[in-house]
Amino acid sequence: MLKLNLDFIKLNDNNYTLEPSFIHQCSKLIKSSTLSQKQIDETIELYKTDKSNNKLHYHKIICKKDKCRKSIAVLNSNQQYKILLSEQSESVYFLFIGHHRKYDRINKSC
Numbered sequence: 197m198l199k200l201n202l203d204f205i206k207l208n209d210n211n212y213t214l215e216p217s218f219i220h221q222c223s224k225l226i227k228s229s230t231l232s233q234k235q236i237d238e239t240i241e242l243y244k245t246d247k248s249n250n251k252l253h254y255h256k257i258i259c260k261k262d263k264c265r266k267s268i269a270v271l272n273s274n275q276q277y278k279i280l281l282s283e284q285s286e287s288v289y290f291l292f293i294g295h296h297r298k299y300d301r302i303n304k305s306c
Contacts, residue, residue: 211287212244218290225293231270231277236293239271239279259306265291267299 214222225231239252247254247268253275257265262282270277270293278299280292292302 212240213287213289215289215291218293221293225277231273231293235271235273239268240290242271243268243279243281257303257306259303261306265306 222231222236226233226236242249243252243254251269251271253267253269255267257267257280259265264282264284266281266283268279268281269275270279276296277294278292278296279290280299280302282289282291292299
């Protein structure tokens, strides 16, 4: 079984949470060589240090179920792969990582 390196998310504080579904999706994408561990690590690290960086295409998602939902693009994926996250006061929850088509389906039912 592929072991996902989660050390990057625990470096500075405990304000970042990877939901189990996010971890599972990361593992599948890395195992299939669709995305690399490096792409995911660098995307999340850039989000943590400079979420307004244009490379991330950071934006708010209009969602009745989660008013704090945001989206970023995975680096070097031509915006084909997205990460959904929820920014709750002091914490950030990484909810989903996957292809833009599935991301669109998730957000339609939001």
